[in-house]
Amino acid sequence: MAIIADDAPNLAGSVITLTILAFMTYGMRMYCRISRKSWGAEDWIMTVAVVPFCVLVAGCLGGAFNGIGIHNWRLQQPENVKYQAGGQKFFLIFEVGYCAAIIPIKLSISWMLIRVAEGRKMYIYTQYAVIALFTTMNIIALIFILVNCIPVEAAWDTSLLEKGGHCQPAHVLTDVYYATTAVNIVTDWLTALMPIPLLWHVKLNHAAKVSIVGLMSLGILASVSACVRLKYTVNLTNQTDYLFAVANVVIWGFAENAVGMIVGNISTLRPLFRSLLDHTVRKPGYGSRSRGGPSKLASSYELSQNGKSGNNFTTTLSEVRDGHGTRRNSQLSDDDSRKLIFQGHDNRDILVSRQINIAYD
Template sequence: MGSPTSKDMALAVLVPLPLNVLTIIARFWIRTQRKAWGPDDWAMVATIPVWVVSQVGMIGMAWSGVGQLDSTLTPQQKANSNFEFWCFTLVALKWSLGFTLLRIGDGKKWVQGIIYGCLALVTICTGGTGMYLFFQCTPVEKNWWPETEGSCQPREIQTVLSFLVAAVSITTDWIFAMLPFGLIWKLQMGARVKASVIGLLGLGIFASIAPIVRLKYLLLMNDAAKFLQGLGIILAWAQAEVGIGLLVANLPACRPLLESAIAAFTSTISSKDKSKTGATSAAGKSSYLELGERDPTKKGNSMASRGGVETKVYGTYLGDGSNESLPQPANSQERIIQKQSQNQIHVQTEFGMEFENKQRGNSHHGPAGY
């Protein structure tokens, strides 16, 4: 294959690639085993094809001429150097991250408003920029073959849109990274669990570094003679954002494996403490909390359950020919457990009951409860 024409792009793609693949596999395996599949997992499934196409394109560009002066490249190299698909990958990744935050948002309206607002902004600005880059030339083939007769929009428009994409990425990365603090801090979870979830989701702050650095090089695209040379640096940082973003989206789901690995490396305790830790560890594995779940061992915990328990009381006719009898079975069903709101259930523990002994004159009427 030879050496890459843009080492920055080659490193930005190949370094995070193994970790991305491993975390994707681990995520799907854990969620399947725990039967905890959710919308964020479906969003990641939709992200994978877009991400694969982007990675293949980035690798091809890194070895085809990107990073070199335009005048030193052949027409074929120039054609192979104009395949930008990372915008669509970034949009799909943001949706997966957004659904992850919705999973722990507990149905709060203000959380849904913020997340859906960010996702709409990313989709319009970043996805719209990707569409513009594809259709900026007439005919479209001129994007890849500059010698083709036709016209393209000024490079300055692409530069302005690139600044917009970077600004939106930075803003949404910080919002998504800081939101877990407000969502998880008051949940009925152990301090260690809170710290791990907040830490994993807070890695989005590092993802925001890439678009910040990318801002420095965006003006290089205005120089037609050095367009592909500057594009190599810009796409390298764009790919770094995608690689880190994919890790941030997958790591919260991989928390059981991460906690097991950390426990294995930190098991340097005395034998007495080891026996206690062993019991605690075993309990910890069985009581592992998925995102959005509450710790049942915490006092004051009110777990919101979409299912519920329904108790039905049935009555039958008396068999002695008495005129007084219980209602029909279909009419005597009473729900003594009722869901009053999203996070509360009401249990009716008192009820009235009448019964009549078959021996005449020995009847009893009165309330009963438990």
């Protein structure tokens, strides 16, 4: 049995949509990293984040069908009284899942930036400070949520309060939410803006810099979700229509985690996007930047994109013309090209041209 009314459909729809996008981008991330043999520490961390993220999804979807987002007058009807306790139980699961999931999700993004920094101590130490700040704050919030009511079941079973149970006043929990959200917003912005000075002096063309910085700065979207959630945090003190009031807290709290996961995954998919572009826009066998027009080299002459850079190779196609205008095309090393040029031909009017196509990440 389930109850769907008021804001519950909005909660369910938002959670389902963002969950699908999060797992789709995670699957693409796995394919991209495994196929290119570039699996790293940040990928393991994001994989670990999937477990608490699933707990978060369970809390949000379970709450959407068991009272969260439902007006109190509807829950007071005899057939719906059971959803009052159910909604509060799933809200507690949401709180635990939120704090547990956001730590590895943000840690994965931060770790990727640390790898990009490549030994630049100022950026690395800044990111370590960011990691320490948001990890500590969210762990404190998680501990507080678990001990907010003693026993824990008192959070949804009011009969335990009459038997000696105890819960902290609502405004105390609200203050913890405000502090945690503020820390998450600050660290989101620091993480999102760090790629700009980090890549400012890197030798890349302007378009490449803009695309990389844009991808890595998408974390601002997660910060926007946190900012919106901050507006609704005051609803935690609502005593007359509690489960309806906290629906927006759940929606935007889940969005903060889901968008963070989506952004973290998308930032690793640039090689996959470029590969799709090569297969759909560019014709096979043609170079993208050739002064003399399209390259006539076959795709087999390009730098291998399979595996790590240690397994790559470069192939040279030499075009040789002798004094009689005869042309020979061959796949040769530099030494073999010289032998071919001077073997059995007049040294005059010899033209040698080479073209090397290099595909890289």
